[in-house]
Amino acid sequence: MGWFRGTRVPQVVAVLGPHGDTAVGAAALLSPGRVLTCAHVVNEALGRPPLSGTRPAQEVLQVGFARRTVRVKAQIEVWVPPRHSSAAWQGDLCVLLLSEPAPASAAPVVWTEMAEGQSLRAWHGCGDPITFADTSLKLLDGHVGYLDGPLSGAAIGPGFSGGPLWTDTGNSASGIVVGQLGQPTAPAHPGQTLRRTWALSWQAVREQLYAAGAEEVVAECSTVRPAPQDDPVTAELRDLLRSLLPEPTARAEHARRLADELGLAAPGDGSAPTVEELTDVLLTRRRALPTLSESLLTAGPYGARPERLTALLGTGRAVDAAGLLSRGEHASLVRQLELVVLADPTLPARAAQEALRYTSLPAALCTARLPPGALEQVVADLEEYQDGGSVPAGTPRVPALVHLVEFIAAAADGPLGEGLGRWSERVCTRLGVHPAARDQRRTDAAHWAGARKAPVTRLLARLTRSEPEGEGAEATARYRCRLWQQHADGSVRRLETAAGDAPLSPEQIGALIREGAERSGDGRPAVEIEVDREGLQLPVDEWDAGRSIEYVPSIPLGASFQLTLRCPEMSRRVPRREVEHRRRWGDGHGRVLVIDPSCADSRQVAALLNSSHRDVNHVVLHGPPALRAQLLDLCLALGVPVVLWDREAEDHDHAHRLDPLAPTGRLQELPHRLLMFRGASLPDSAARPSLVWEDLAWQDRTGGDHEPRLTDPDATRPLSDEGARSS
Numbered sequence: 235m236g237w238f239r240g241t242r243v244p245q246v247v248a249v250l251g252p253h254g255d256t257a258v259g260a261a262a263l264l265s266p267g268r269v270l271t272c273a274h275v276v277n278e279a280l281g282r283p284p285l286s287g288t289r290p291a292q293e294v295l296q297v298g299f300a301r302r303t304v305r306v307k308a309q310i311e312v313w314v315p316p317r318h319s320s321a322a323w324q325g326d327l328c329v330l331l332l333s334e335p336a337p338a339s340a341a342p343v344v345w346t347e348m349a350e351g352q353s354l355r356a357w358h359g360c361g362d363p364i365t366f367a368d369t370s371l372k373l374l375d376g377h378v379g380y381l382d383g384p385l386s387g388a389a390i391g392p393g394f395s396g397g398p399l400w401t402d403t404g405n406s407a408s409g410i411v412v413g414q415l416g417q418p419t420a421p422a423h424p425g426q427t428l429r430r431t432w433a434l435s436w437q438a439v440r441e442q443l444y445a446a447g448a449e450e451v452v453a454e455c456s457t458v459r460p461a462p463q464d465d466p467v468t469a470e471l472r473d474l475l476r477s478l479l480p481e482p483t484a485r486a487e488h489a490r491r492l493a494d495e496l497g498l499a500a501p502g503d504g505s506a507p508t509v510e511e512l513t514d515v516l517l518t519r520r521r522a523l524p525t526l527s528e529s530l531l532t533a534g535p536y537g538a539r540p541e542r543l544t545a546l547l548g549t550g551r552a553v554d555a556a557g558l559l560s561r562g563e564h565a566s567l568v569r570q571l572e573l574v575v576l577a578d579p580t581l582p583a584r585a586a587q588e589a590l591r592y593t594s595l596p597a598a599l600c601t602a603r604l605p606p607g608a609l610e611q612v613v614a615d616l617e618e619y620q621d622g623g624s625v626p627a628g629t630p631r632v633p634a635l636v637h638l639v640e641f642i643a644a645a646a647d648g649p650l651g652e653g654l655g656r657w658s659e660r661v662c663t664r665l666g667v668h669p670a671a672r673d674q675r676r677t678d679a680a681h682w683a684g685a686r687k688a689p690v691t692r693l694l695a696r697l698t699r700s701e702p703e704g705e706g707a708e709a710t711a712r713y714r715c716r717l718w719q720q721h722a723d724g725s726v727r728r729l730e731t732a733a734g735d736a737p738l739s740p741e742q743i744g745a746l747i748r749e750g751a752e753r754s755g756d757g758r759p760a761v762e763i764e765v766d767r768e769g770l771q772l773p774v775d776e777w778d779a780g781r782s783i784e785y786v787p788s789i790p791l792g793a794s795f796q797l798t799l800r801c802p803e804m805s806r807r808v809p810r811r812e813v814e815h816r817r818r819w820g821d822g823h824g825r826v827l828v829i830d831p832s833c834a835d836s837r838q839v840a841a842l843l844n845s846s847h848r849d850v851n852h853v854v855l856h857g858p859p860a861l862r863a864q865l866l867d868l869c870l871a872l873g874v875p876v877v878l879w880d881r882e883a884e885d886h887d888h889a890h891r892l893d894p895l896a897p898t899g900r901l902q903e904l905p906h907r908l909l910m911f912r913g914a915s916l917p918d919s920a921a922r923p924s925l926v927w928e929d930l931a932w933q934d935r936t937g938g939d940h941e942p943r944l945t946d947p948d949a950t951r952p953l954s955d956e957g958a959r960s961s
Contacts, residue, residue: 237489237507238498238515245340246361247271248298249330249396252281254305257359260397261297262343262410265454266335269297269308270439271396272412273328274316287315297330299337301361307333312448324377326412327434327442329451338607343398344456346518348408348435350374354381354399356390356411367394369431371408377438379409383429390414390431399433405519406458409435458518458555467552468513474546475509478530482506491529495561496522516553523550524664525560531664540666544630547665558617558633563661567639570653571609574646579603582612583753585641587730588682589675592622593634600732602752602782623675629668636661637675644679693729693795694718695747696764697772700737712737717750719759729753744791745780751795752782760796760905762927766803770866771881773922774799775912792912796905798927804870814873818851819930824876824901826852829865831886833857836864843872852904854897855879856889866926875929876901878908881922891921 248257249271259275274284279295290310297308312329350371358365367390369383381399383389391414398407415430434442436457443452479485486506493500496519516523527543527550550556559567574581586599596615598608619634636658643654655676662672696716702709714737717729729750738746751759763774775792791797805811827850833839843850853869855862855877862879869877878897880888895911897904908925915921 237501237505237511238493238496244357244398244400245299245337246301246357246359246397247336247340248302248359248361249275249279250296250298250302250305251279254296257298257302257361257393259393259395260357260359260411261330262396262398262407263336263340264329264451265342267332268311268451268454269330269332269336270410271328271330272316272326272410273314274326274413275396276310276328276330285316287317289313289315295330297332298361299340304337306336309333312443312446312451314442314446325442327439327446329443329448342456344406344458344520345436345440346401346406346408346458347437348374348379348399348433352408353402354408355402356394356397356399358393359397360393364388369399369429371433374435377434377441378412379433379435381431381433383431385429389429394431405515407436409433410439467549468517470549471516471546471553472509472513474549475512478542478546479509479512485509485512488526488529488533491533492522492526495525495529516550516556518555520555521557521559521561521564523547523553523556524558524563528560528562528664540663543664544666547630557614558635559613559661560664563657563664564613566657567613567635568609570650570657571613571642572606573650574642574654575604575606575609577646577650579605580753581645582638582642585645585679585682586638587727587753589637589641589679590616590619590621590634593619595730597732600730602749621675623671625671626668629671630666632667632671632675633661633665636667636672640672640675641679641682644676644683690719690759691722692720692760692762693747693751694720694726694762694764695743695750697743697769697774699766699769703737703739710739712739713743714738715743715746717747719750740774740777741780744777747791748779748782748794758795760798761791762798762800764800764802767801767867770799770801770924770926771863773881775924776922790912790916792909793916796909798905798908798925800926800928801870804867808871811871811873815875815928816873816930818849818873819875820849820851822902824852824898824904825850826854826898826901828854828898829856830889831857835861836868839865840868840872843869843874850874852876852898852901853878854892856883856886858885859883870926875927876904877926878904879924881924882920888921891919892923895923 245263247261247263247269249259249261250256251258258278259271261269261271261275264270276290276295277284277286280290280293282290292309294307294309296305298305308330310328311331312327314325314327316326317324348371350373352371354369354371356367356369365388367383367388369381369390371379372382373380381390390411394411395413397411399409399411400407411431411433413432415432440452479488483506486504489507489512490500492515496515516526523546527546530543531540571582580603582604583599583601586595596612598604598612604612613635616635616638617633620631621634621637623632623637625631639654639658643651643658645651646654658672662669694717698714700712700714703712704710714735715733717731718726719729720726731746731750733742733746747761751761765772775797776790778788779791779794781788827842827847829839833842851874853874853876855865862883866877866879878892880892883889883891894915895907899907905925905927908923911923
C-alpha cells in the first residue's frame, strides 16, 4: 500500500431483495439518477434464477442508501444478460433508473482503468464498515479481472456482487465485483482457488454499455485516467513539488494536512510520501491541488509566499481533478451561499446577471430563484471561468466565482456579507490576485448594490415564430422568446434565460415571462409583448403563466401583469410612422376615436385620422373581425400608439362587452383597468380584449430599429442585445 490510503467508508449502494429487508448485492452510483449493478443481482432481487438471461418486464425493485435507511424505487434501463462459460461468465450488467435522485450525501463513483497489480477494496451491499474485504488484481484477461484476497480478514462473497472495487486511495474504482470461483467441477475448484474472485474492469463496463446503446449513461460517468509516464503535466508537477518541498519533514507535514482534508489515512511513523505518491494524489483527488496550495501558504514554519505558488497553480489549471477551490474554501462558500439562498433565493441570479454579463452562466442562474440543491453544481461550473475585467500586468485574472461572490456580499449586507468578503480575500490571497483587481470588483459591487433598488418598471418579451411541433391538427405553435428589463432610471438590460434561444410552447413562454418578472425584484413590472403583425391576434394574455409557489394555482399572464402588445414591424414597413407616432403622443393625454357603425370602411377611417382626428392617439376598434384586422393595420401605419379591440367580437353589437373597462376613460390608466378587467372576468367574460400600447420610452431606446440598443453603464458606446446582460 502507498503512503496515502482511504479511510472513510464510501456510501455503499444496496440492491434489496424481494421483501426489501436484506441486501442481495451492491451497486455503483453512476449519477444522481442511475446506478450500475450485475444482472444476476437484479435477478436475485426479483426472485428469478440468478443466470436468467431474459430481460425482466416492468418490475420495480428497491435500492438502499445510507446503510439502507434511505430506499428509492428503481426500474431497469439497460440490460446486458449474463453469458455463462466454464469458469467465469461474461456480460452480467444492469443499469437501474432511480425514481428520484439519490441522497446528496451519496457521491457518484469516479472510475479509473483497471490494471494488474492494483490493491482493491470492496464492501458488502449492506454497507456495514466491518464488511470490507481487501484483494489485489493478479490477472487482467480481456474483459475479466481475476483477484486474490489474503488469507486473513474478510473475503469477497455473496452480497458483494455489483459493488465497486475501490483503489487503495479510496479515490476511484476500477471495476465491479461479479462472482466467486468455486464450482467443484470447474477447471479452478475451491481447493485450488482460495479467495479467488473475478470482476469486470471499468474498460469492459464502458465497452459493454456502448455496445448496448447506452452512450448517454457512459457520458454521465465521472472518470479519471492515470497519467502516462511521459505526461508533461505530471513531470512538471513533480519538479514543482521537489522545489517547494525538498525536505522530507516539510513534505510530511503538508501531506498529513492534505490527508486530513481529503479523508485519507497517513502513517504515524513520521515518514513522508515520495514526490511521486504526492503527485498521484494531486492528479486524481478532487480539490487536492488547491488544498495543498492553501496548506503551503498557511502552515507555519513550512509556509510559502503566494508568488512561489504561481507556477503550481498555473500547472493545476491543466489538472482535471484540481478545481479552483480547496476543500475548506469550497465547504465554507457553499455553507454561506445556502444562507443567502434561504434569505433571498433571487439574489444569486440577479448578482450573476450583473457581475458576469459576458460569461455563459449555468442554467440554474438563468432562472428567477436558485434552488439550494443546485448550489454545488453552480460553484463547480463557475470555477472554470475567469472574469473579463482588467488586472495589473503580470498578475492572475480574477476568477468569475470570486467576482460573483463580491456582488452577492455587497447585496447581502450584515454578518453574511462580511463573511463572504473575508472568504473572497482569503481566496484571492492564495491565488495571488492583486488587491487592486479585487478592490475594483468590490467597488463595482458596492455601486450596483446601492443602485439596485431602482425598480424594474417594465419587461419586454420579443416573440419570434418558429416551426410548429407536430403535424396537422395536432401541431403546437412554437416561439422563440427574448427578454429585456427597463429600470426606473431608464436603463434597459437583456435578461439571459435558461431556455436560451430554444423554441417554446405558449405555456413555456408564459412561465418564462413570469420568471423574468420575478427576477425583476419586489415590484410587479408591466409586461410588453413584441410581436409581428400576425402575432397581434395571439391570445397572449390567456397563456398560462405557471406557478412558483406551492398551493397557489397558476393564472393567465393577462391576469398576472399589466400586459400590452407592440409591433415594431410596422415601423419598418412605413418609413414616416415614427414621426407620426411621436406627434400623436403629444402630451400623453388621451384623444380617442371609437370605430362604430358610422365608420363604413378603412378609407373613411383613414380620412378621419388624416383630417379631423389627426391628433388622435387612442382608437377603440369595434366591428367584424375582417374589418378590425384592416383597421388595426391602418391605425398602426398612421402612427396611432394605442389601439384597443375585442378579439372575440363578431360585429358592432358586441361593443358593449368592453364597457366594464371604460375604454374611453383616462388613457394612462387604461393598462391598469385592463388588468383589473381580465382578473375580475376570469374565466366567464365573453370579451377577450387586446391592447397595443407603444409609448415613447421604449421607442427612444430602439431608435426605430428592430434590435434594442442597450447601453453598458461601464462604456459610452451602445451595445447590441447579443452583448448585454440584465441586472
